[in-house]
Amino acid sequence: MYAIIDIETTGLSPKRERITEVAIFVHDGQSVVDQYSTLINPERLISPVVTSLTGITNSMVEDAPKFYEIAKRIVEITKECVFVAHNASFDYNFIKEEFHNLGYEFNRKTLCTVKLSRKLIPGHPSYSLGNITQRLGISIEGRHRAAGDALATVQLFEHLLQIEGNGGDSFSEVSAIAFKDLHPKLRKQSIENLPDESGVYYFFNEKEDLIYIGKSINIRKRVLTHLKSSKGIKAADMRQQIVEISCEKTGSELIALLLESAEIKKHMPIFNRQQRRSTFTSGIYFKYDSNGYINFYIDKNRQEDMPLSAFTSRKSAISFLEMLTERFNMCHKLTGLYSSTGACFHYGIGKCLGACCAEETTEEYNERAVLAIKSFEFKYKNFLLLDKGRSRNEKSIVKVENGKYLGFGYVDIENFDGDIELLKDCVKPYDDNRDVQSIIKNYLKSNKVEQVITY
Numbered sequence: 001m002y003a004i005i006d007i008e009t010t011g012l013s014p015k016r017e018r019i020t021e022v023a024i025f026v027h028d029g030q031s032v033v034d035q036y037s038t039l040i041n042p043e044r045l046i047s048p049v050v051t052s053l054t055g056i057t058n059s060m061v062e063d064a065p066k067f068y069e070i071a072k073r074i075v076e077i078t079k080e081c082v083f084v085a086h087n088a089s090f091d092y093n094f095i096k097e098e099f100h101n102l103g104y105e106f107n108r109k110t111l112c113t114v115k116l117s118r119k120l121i122p123g124h125p126s127y128s129l130g131n132i133t134q135r136l137g138i139s140i141e142g143r144h145r146a147a148g149d150a151l152a153t154v155q156l157f158e159h160l161l162q163i164e165g166n167g168g169d170s171f172s173e174v175s176a177i178a179f180k181d182l183h184p185k186l187r188k189q190s191i192e193n194l195p196d197e198s199g200v201y202y203f204f205n206e207k208e209d210l211i212y213i214g215k216s217i218n219i220r221k222r223v224l225t226h227l228k229s230s231k232g233i234k235a236a237d238m239r240q241q242i243v244e245i246s247c248e249k250t251g252s253e254l255i256a257l258l259l260e261s262a263e264i265k266k267h268m269p270i271f272n273r274q275q276r277r278s279t280f281t282s283g284i285y286f287k288y289d290s291n292g293y294i295n296f297y298i299d300k301n302r303q304e305d306m307p308l309s310a311f312t313s314r315k316s317a318i319s320f321l322e323m324l325t326e327r328f329n330m331c332h333k334l335t336g337l338y339s340s341t342g343a344c345f346h347y348g349i350g351k352c353l354g355a356c357c358a359e360e361t362t363e364e365y366n367e368r369a370v371l372a373i374k375s376f377e378f379k380y381k382n383f384l385l386l387d388k389g390r391s392r393n394e395k396s397i398v399k400v401e402n403g404k405y406l407g408f409g410y411v412d413i414e415n416f417d418g419d420i421e422l423l424k425d426c427v428k429p430y431d432d433n434r435d436v437q438s439i440i441k442n443y444l445k446s447n448k449v450e451q452v453i454t455y
Helices: 048-054 067-078 088-101 113-120 129-135 146-164 188-192 219-228 233-241 253-267 273-277 314-327 362-374 420-425 434-446
Strands: 002-009 019-027 032-039 082-085 110-112 199-204 210-216 244-249 282-288 294-300 309-311 383-388 394-401 404-412 427-429 451-454
Touching: 002 067, 002 088, 002 146, 019 048, 019 067, 019 088, 019 146, 032 067, 032 146, 067 088, 082 088, 082 146, 088 110, 110 113, 113 146, 129 146, 188 219, 188 244, 199 219, 199 253, 210 219, 210 233, 210 253, 219 233, 219 244, 253 383, 253 394, 253 404, 253 434, 282 314, 294 314, 294 362, 309 314, 309 434, 383 420, 394 427, 404 434, 420 427
Parallel strands: 002 082, 082 110
Antiparallel strands: 002 019, 019 032, 199 210, 199 244, 282 294, 282 309, 383 394, 383 451, 394 404, 404 427
């Protein structure tokens, strides 16, 4: 059974926007056997731009049911169905997020008619719903309205069914995998059961040895990528050895990164060779030269020394040090970015204050260099990071004390009364090292966690 779905929304982000209309047509492979459509009150204003595209106005949804009022109907009508949509990830992620906000995990197998069309009817310049249906002679009654677009998707789906036949391999992401190239004992069910959520996944061979650990914001999608692709001899070798797959949901991407790092160091799987040594191979260090100036330099990470910050490559370390040099107006020669026996090039063009030729005092120069060093430190000495958990009523926790990573855990927010000690007690201890220090620092630079609690 297939649930062919289309939605209209207040915008493009499932995290920030809401659904304004949904249409569902249940198809048994022969014809439509059930259907449901309704406007939905998004509980927020619809912008004029969106209204101009969909025709759905604020007055139209004012008396419409809210999502929680029709959620049960969506669960019932899509039960035991494959979730089908044109650009399925968009519709599926919006509906998952609406259910997540209600504290319910909505999980269905998905099928994208965009990907299916590219496979079964290749060569078209565009596979947008409007363009592909027009080229196939399928008319859309009510473009950019849920029912109109869903019915057009039904006709497109039936066209694709005629090409391959009901139950063809193309109509399942998992079935589309070339299992003949994989280990004969790998069960489809172990892939089907994987969640579309953040977490860490594990590959085992026939001897039950753990051979690979990975992380992703979408476990199922990432595992499918592994199984469909075999670029390189090592990747192909790993694919052929996989017999069993398991996973651990983390809710938060940050927790997935931290757990993956800890698990690789603990189990040292054979196909995680690079991560076993260290994902972060280069680091930025500092020292005082014979004249008392602080010098920065890039070197391979060493077991005995903790760098100011670690990087996945020397190139990325150089790029960061260049930014730091500009930000704190430091000398390119003293940061190792320019080599000369005399003054640096930037001194000659008036951009360096002369530390490289002793025209700027060590006190003046080192004052800025110390600020650069401090910029590598956590903003707070003792803090807890609260982020998304594995369910609506749960939050993940990362604990840093005296600048040292102590571990992570989870807390049921219904039992949390504001007591920080309770949060600390929920943290499971994990080892601190340069990898996890860099993971947390780099994550905080480019992502926002839900809450930072200092103490």
